[in-house]
Amino acid sequence: MERCCCGLMTPEKQAVPLQSVDVQVDVKDHVATVVSTLLYQNKEEKPIEAVFVFPMPSEAAVCHFSAKVGETLIVAEVKEKKQAREEYDDALSSGQQAFLLEESDQSPDIFSMSVGSLPPGESASIRLEYVTELDVQADEALRFCLPAVLNPRYQPAGTESTSVNVTSVPSSLVPYDLTFSVRVESPRPVSKVESSCTMDPVEYLNQDQTKASVKLAAGHKFDRDVELLIYYKDSHQPSAVVEAGQASAKPGSLMGDPVLMLSLYPEFPKDIMSSVSSSGEFVFLLDRSGSMDCSMGHGPQSGPRIASARDTLLLLLKSLPMGCYFNIYSFGSIFEQIFKESAEYNQKTMEEALEKVEKMHADLGGTEILAPLKHIYSQGCIPNQPRQLFVFTDGEVGNTKEVINLVKSNSGSHRCFSFGIGDGASSALIKGLAKEGGGHAQFITGNDRMQPKVIQSLRFAMQPAVVDISVTWDLPKGVSASVLSPPLTSIFQGQRSLLYAQLTGQSKERTEGCVTVKYRLAGRPTENKLNFSLKPAEDAGLTVHRLAARSLIRSLEQDQEGARWEKDDAAKKKIIDLSVQSGVSSSFTAFIAVNKTSGDAIQGPLLRRNVPLPMMMACSMPMPQMNYGMQMQSMVCAKKKSKGFSLPKFRSKRSCASRASSGGFASLASSGGPVVTGMLCADNMMDEDFDDTMMVKGGSRLAPQPKALRDPLLELVSLQTASGCWKLEPALATALSKTSQDLENKQPSMAKTEVWATILALVWLHGLKADAKDEWELLVMKAATWLRSQNAAGLTECVEAANALLGCSVQKEALGL
Incomplete structure (x- = not known):
């Protein structure tokens, strides 16, 4: 197999069309506006269509998409997805340039960008803008993540998947540059900024240190998610921001009225918090798919994820209170459980569990999480022992929505705490599990120790469940509030809860309002109040409106998930109307831009170029010569039926031994589907279809690894x-x-x-x-x-x-x- 000498070329020696990515992030308090500029250039002799499938934060509100070709600027509009695809196809058929941006049908954290009909020698600059909330971490930092790695979605057996190519190459050979800069502004001083990547020193822009900037150091390889941790002084302070409506929008509409964003940090009574609960059923669900053998970080001292997970389970088991109940499940293509049913926690059961945890390896194949979840929910709850579910996974699954809906349908019987391990963990899956399960989500990336984040979630799990949550408003006469966020279902001491509300009407009497969150905690009525000014913030733009629209869209989509959308036209139309009105993407809309000044109808085939993404390297596999290829397709330039995009179903019958001997190169195809070329994460190399000796089939196991020296x-x-x-x-x-x-x-x-x-x-x-x-x-x-x-x-x-x-x-x- 010939080794490619340059990542800028396909095996057929054609140039990759994406040249560079520039990302500018503007952080105001706990909200980030992200502007990405992608430069495409066609160095070939024929017109091409470039397709780029990439990850996106699941909570992001994509609000702008435009293209500049020469001196011509084309700004995209949000339209119903089918209509947008047809307009894109029609434009290409008539020789016009067109640009399409759409969200995956399977997962809200995957987008596809199509750059159509780029003539020979032509360049196009694409501008993509989104806004997103920043999560609060265990140490009070705000976390921003620019996803760089798109792991292959593992598609469970027996499920259908129509897909286009997702081209992946080893991340060190991704042939486009990244520049990344961040500007931070807050009412409170910025104490420090940390990153998983090498950054230049923080530069403070004013004396009181409420404004700062930082940028990625030169020479960065886009081989990992770019994670940024921002620390403010006195960060846990409730706040409220009122943003004026859009002058051109209709009064009474979401974009025409002022919108309020509340950041609440409930404080629980100290006497309740001083006593840790000694009851509960703690169920731990651990990913043992092949990719859990990947390294936790990027340094030479980083151990495999499965080893860190074993250490974390040790710490969790030692931290459980006497008198509680517990069980440990592990999953891959199959699942296992330590006890037939949850066992009472004592010295005997703890020792039995630890003995089995020590023998756990990443040897269970793919990432099929649905079956163990169904089994856990089929087990009856133990009286007076509230169930707390902890899910650990580095995986990407093709049935994200189905998994989240299952958790949501069982949310009344448990709380779900989720942990995304390593670069590329699906934010849609991890955050969706926690949100619908009334728990808390954490991401462990780079060289993070897993233990402190997991123990923080255990503390949350030991807090009494907050019930009967209600929100009441005290507003001036003539002013009313319509909540746009999903109802609050969980509140934790010291954790932020966000609330969006549309304010309708005006009043000259008062310029202040008050919101009260009431709930019951350990049987005691409790409430927290926040007073706020109704005066709109200056120069706020429409960031809050777009985040509120995104929150409402996601809520409506989730409410209707499970019903068949084609049978619920009214609900679908409501989402489409809201998406078009706010200019924020949804699962039923897409951004479409057509350059109507561009040239004549193209003669002959329009070549399609799939832009490669960085990919998690296959773990524990020898990696000599590889084909760093890109698959190519020819597309006849005629009106075609778009089928959207999803992520391929990875299946193969080749044994691990043959893959290893071929240098770790994988070329996997689903039945009747396209081929994905490149290094694949080990999940897909260890599918349950492989009948190799490393799998669990027939009781065989991976050979035990030498025992490493344990941390003191x-x-x-x-x-x-x-x-x-x-x-x-x-x-x-x-x-x-x-x-x-x-x-x-x-x-x-x-x-x-x-x-x-x-x-x-x-x-x-x-x-x-x-x-x-x-x-x-x-x-x-x-x-x-x-x-x-x-x-x-x-x-x-x-x-x-x-x-x-x-x-x-x-x-x-x-x-x-």
Whole structure:
């Protein structure tokens, strides 16, 4: 197999049409406006059509699409999707240039851009703009992510998928450049900006540091998602922004009236929050598809995702309260469960679970999450043990909407906490699971440790469920509010809840309003109020209106999901009208731009060029010579039937051994579908159709990997008992970097051995691992509870002796004693 020497060429030596991508991000408080400029150039001798399928944040509101060809600017309009496709086809048939942007029918975080009829030597500059809310992270940072990696969507067996090519090449050979710059502005000072990629130093633009800019360092390879973490001082402050309506829009319409955006940070009573719940059914669902063998980060020290997941399950199991129930499921093309039904948490069940977790590998094939979810929901709930579901996956699935609808239909019986692992994790899937399951979503990328984010979600899961949520308004006479957001179904201490409302009418009496969120928490009526000014913000543009429109569109789409849309014309028309009115994309509309000044009808075939995307490299596979190809299709320049686009169903009968021997090159085709060429993520290399010895079929397993040295923190944590105490054993001495003799010699005479061992562990954690407090805080609370239950004498002497032995200076009070 001949190795390509240049990523700028296809195997047939034709140039790739996309030359560069420039991204400018304007962040105002917790909202980002993103402007991407894509430069296309046809270096071939014939007219071409360039097709680019790319990821997008699922919550983004795409609000502008335009093309500049020479000196001619063509601004796209939002139209019903079928009409837009027909106009695009007609334009190409008549020799006109046309540009089409549409959302995938399968998932709202995938878009397709078609640049049609680009003559030889011609360039086109495409401008794409969207607005998006920034998520709040565990450490109070706001997270922005520019998705760069589009992982192949795993299509479950037996499902249909019509698709066009999604061309993928190793990310280091993506033949277009990226420039990326960010400007941040907030009422509060910007304390720092961090990134998963190398950035130039932050530049502050004013003295009080409320404005700052940062840009991507030169030489960046577009081989990973660009993640940005923005930290403000005093970030958890409720806020309200009123944005004036569009002057040209009809009064009473969404775009014509003012729109209010509320950021709420509910505060729960301290006496309720001080007691951690000891009840609950905790169900952990772990992805064991082939891609979980991929590295967590990009450095040489990064271990595989499955190893990080095993460590995280260890920490979770040690942090669970006595008296709760739990179970662990794992899935790929099949699923497994540790217990037939959720078991009561005690030393015996914890040890049995940990023993099985240690043997878990990324050896279960594809990413079929629907079957285990159905099985979990088929199990009856345990009385007085509220169910909390934790889902860990790096996957992309072709049936995202079906999975989310299943969670939504069972939302009354549980809360769902989801975790997207690694670059390319589907934001639509991860956020959809949490949103519809009344839980919380987290993304773990780069060299992030998974543990602190997961433990934060466990804290949320242990908070009492908030019920009977209602929102009431106190507005001046003549002014009313229509909520545009879905009803609030979950509230967590310290987490932001966003609310959009359309304000209708005017009043000269008052310039202020008030919103009150009422709910019941642990059986107690509770409320939080926020006063706000009705005066519109200056120079706000239409950002809030577009985000509100996007929220309402998504809500309407989700409400009708499950019914067949073609039978619900009124609901579909409402979404299309709202999308056209607001200029925001939806699943039923597309952006279409036609250059009606462009030339004559094209003679002969119009060649189609699929622009390659970066792709997760196949994991644990040898990678010598590969064909970094792009598939090509010829399209006859005549009116054609557009079928939209989706992502291919990856199937293959080749064994892992033959793939490895061929250098990891994969050319997979679905039945009757197109071919995707390039390196594929290991999910698709380990489909359940492969009958190779690495699979679970017939009980065979991947060969066990050599046991790596465990992190000292996790080594100590692994020794804690289910009740919360530690035992005085040689393994504890080793974890503390001492000898058994050291521990025995320093033990105060009146202290019990388990009390002494537990104090040693707590002093070590507080004194030497304070920076990892987010990870060990819950299990330390459990240990302190156990110590108090012992009514042990000599605790002060134990703490002093432990400090002396370990070289620490931890106060007894700090241990919760």
